[in-house]
Amino acid sequence: GQQLNQSPQSMFIQEGEDVSMNCTSSSIFNTWLWYKQEPGEGPVLLIALYKAGELTSNGRLTAQFGITRKDSFLNISASIPSDVGIYFCAGQMIGGTSYGKLTFGQGTILTVHP
Amino acid sequence: ETGVTQTPRHLVMGMTNKKSLKCEQHLGHNAMYWYKQSAKKPLELMFVYNFKEQTENNSVPSRFSPECPNSSHLFLHLHTLQPEDSALYLCASSQVGLAGFDEQFFGPGTRLTVL
Numbered sequence: 001g002q003q004l005n006q007s008p009q010s011m012f013i014q015e016g017e018d019v020s021m022n023c024t025s026s027s028i029f030n031t032w033l034w035y036k037q038e039p040g041e042g043p044v045l046l047i048a049l050y051k052a053g054e055l056t057s058n059g060r061l062t063a064q065f066g067i068t069r070k071d072s073f074l075n076i077s078a079s080i081p082s083d084v085g086i087y088f089c090a091g092q093m094i095g096g097t098s099y100g101k102l103t104f105g106q107g108t109i110l111t112v113h114p
Numbered sequence: 115e116t117g118v119t120q121t122p123r124h125l126v127m128g129m130t131n132k133k134s135l136k137c138e139q140h141l142g143h144n145a146m147y148w149y150k151q152s153a154k155k156p157l158e159l160m161f162v163y164n165f166k167e168q169t170e171n172n173s174v175p176s177r178f179s180p181e182c183p184n185s186s187h188l189f190l191h192l193h194t195l196q197p198e199d200s201a202l203y204l205c206a207s208s209q210v211g212l213a214g215f216d217e218q219f220f221g222p223g224t225r226l227t228v229l
Contacts, residue, residue, distance in 0.1 A: 102157075
């Protein structure tokens, strides 16, 4: 089945540093998504990418949909303590029996030291 | 209540017990999902319901039995579970339409421990 490899698995950074994480896939996706999960909560959507090569920003977050449609990265600039959490990438295929089905990466655990 | 709610938030059960997890979405969506989240593993899709009809069963053991009585409610009935079934069970909902992408909104999850 489809698999996503997300790296790094964890990051320990100082407040103010920039963060970068990425996902690669053995399969092509139509949509790439980045979610954040905080303790005791479900994942919350941060950024959605719809087209190969697309670069999208949401505040301090920037994500790109790889040109091959098999990878994506997420950057967080000038990190702050509330950025702590688990970040997941997810790929989605649109159409046919895969409609609505998300394939998730393993997650990147982010710790920010004040 | 707003968004997606799940009850109970925590559940401890023995292997011979029968229990049910409940999910309710207040977003007017037409699709609902069950996911399993285990430590150090990706979220695993278990079941998908579109318009109350089950459209996906991701090779889930029969000891997990979903029920979707209407588009707002989703249940996961549990019986004779195994310790390896201990995990966070997440419910999500979305609006499936012709445009393609449908953002899935997640509930807070039920933390299940099987003894």
